[in-house]
Amino acid sequence: MGWLGLDDTDSLGGGCTTEVLHQLVKSLPANVNAGQPRLVRLWPFAQRRTRGNAAVAIELKTDNEQELLHFLDQHWTSQIEPLGGEIQSSHHSDREQFPSDPGMVWYSKPEPFAAFYRNGLRREIHLEELPPATKSWGGNGRIGASLAVHWPADIKTYEAIAWRLKSCEGPRRLDQDAMQIIDEMEETFLCRDHRLGTSMLAPRGNSPVLFGIRAWTKSGAEKALQMLVDGPDTESTSGSMIFETNQATDDHLDDAFEVEVTGVDVIKGGHTRIRSDSNHYIAFRESGDIARLAQHLRTGDIVECKGLEAPDETIHIEGLRIRAIVPDRSRPSCTECNKAMTSMGNNQGLRCKKCGRTMEDAWEESWRNLPLGVWIQPPASSRRHLSKPLKATEAIQNNL
Numbered sequence: 001m002g003w004l005g006l007d008d009t010d011s012l013g014g015g016c017t018t019e020v021l022h023q024l025v026k027s028l029p030a031n032v033n034a035g036q037p038r039l040v041r042l043w044p045f046a047q048r049r050t051r052g053n054a055a056v057a058i059e060l061k062t063d064n065e066q067e068l069l070h071f072l073d074q075h076w077t078s079q080i081e082p083l084g085g086e087i088q089s090s091h092h093s094d095r096e097q098f099p100s101d102p103g104m105v106w107y108s109k110p111e112p113f114a115a116f117y118r119n120g121l122r123r124e125i126h127l128e129e130l131p132p133a134t135k136s137w138g139g140n141g142r143i144g145a146s147l148a149v150h151w152p153a154d155i156k157t158y159e160a161i162a163w164r165l166k167s168c169e170g171p172r173r174l175d176q177d178a179m180q181i182i183d184e185m186e187e188t189f190l191c192r193d194h195r196l197g198t199s200m201l202a203p204r205g206n207s208p209v210l211f212g213i214r215a216w217t218k219s220g221a222e223k224a225l226q227m228l229v230d231g232p233d234t235e236s237t238s239g240s241m242i243f244e245t246n247q248a249t250d251d252h253l254d255d256a257f258e259v260e261v262t263g264v265d266v267i268k269g270g271h272t273r274i275r276s277d278s279n280h281y282i283a284f285r286e287s288g289d290i291a292r293l294a295q296h297l298r299t300g301d302i303v304e305c306k307g308l309e310a311p312d313e314t315i316h317i318e319g320l321r322i323r324a325i326v327p328d329r330s331r332p333s334c335t336e337c338n339k340a341m342t343s344m345g346n347n348q349g350l351r352c353k354k355c356g357r358t359m360e361d362a363w364e365e366s367w368r369n370l371p372l373g374v375w376i377q378p379p380a381s382s383r384r385h386l387s388k389p390l391k392a393t394e395a396i397q398n399n400l
């Protein structure tokens with residue numbers, strides 16, 4: 001009885017750590033029982049993160065641990081170690097590329113270590129920090145592997161993943177009717193970016209994954225998986241598994257920061273920086289309404305921001321809520337000419353440039369039409385795997 005973790009096997013060749021785990025489970029000795037597999041998303045800024053930035057783990061039960069370790073040794077050498085060394089693909093070409101460096105860990109009796117997992121979603125973790133494993137294999141991947149084992153799984157969601165046959169290439173064939181029904185199921189989430197009208201069930205690019213269906217409940221994941229696999233237009237799969245995951249849990253976020261805006265800059269690429277006395281907050285163009293709203297903020301506005309601190313110490317905004325806004329101020333208009341009066345200097349009153357009429361210093365305030373007290377989130381396809389969709393809060397709390 002113990003936990004196995006695995007990470008950093010993704011490569012440009014199109015590998016996926018979930019499939020590597022699936023293959024391992026399929027070849028386990030007959031006297032080993034596989035428990036619940038896990039898919040754990042990690043700190044998005046990790047220097048050597050993998051493409052999906054996720055590690056996997058699974059509970060394995062056996063009464064002969066030595067035999068299991070012998071199997072794992074052999075499986076590591078023949079199947080997993082050779083995956084190392086390939087440069088990982090990445091959507092971010094400005095990021096330094098690292099060759100994949102697979103790692104595997106075995107913990108006979110993992111001790112609860114919630115702080116380790118928590119740190120693993122907020123900062124770089126180094127090999128020296130890992131809780132000592134019963135046995136470990138490989139390199140940098142041991143970090144994610146160990147974090148996946150130590151995820152406390154207090155709050156969890158599910159993802160049903162199915163893999164393609166080796167013979168299948170090109171566009172993925174998925175039954176459209178089944179996809180439609182799955183999207184409408186109460187138990188599933190993030191099946192579709194409704195704004196873009198695109199499905200989010202199939203991964204983009206080169207991957208052995210045919211589809212992944214995210215669900216609030218295990219039974220929902222099972223039901224949707226069966227429906228899509230059975231869909232007449234869905235291509236054959238090489239297998240499937242239902243993972244427990246930390247997706248859509250907001251585990252990576254702390255409480256929101258309440259901020260008084262001291263300035264707003266639109267920066268290169270259409271991104272927006274909100275300045276404050278404590279931190280700088282970045283709303284990326286991809287965050288949609290957040291970036292648009294951020295551009296309308298002014299000095300003195302009070303906002304709440306949720307987000308992760310990046311290595312450059314800016315906070316990348318994943319949620320924005322306006323608490324209070326300063327009104328627009330303008331000079332009153334001349335009662336004769338209807339033109340805005342101008343100041344003649346500090347406490348020296350106002351003057352109409354056209355007719356010369358003067359009056360005492362004054363401001364007119366008007367309300368700025370911005371949404372108050374409402375959390376704004378990026379569109380579904382720009383959201384982190386870890387981010388909880390706004391509507392989800394109740395679904396998780398009630399556990400359906």
Ligand SMILES: [Zn+2]
Pocket residue numbers: 334335336337338339352353354355356357
């Ligand atoms: Zn005038």
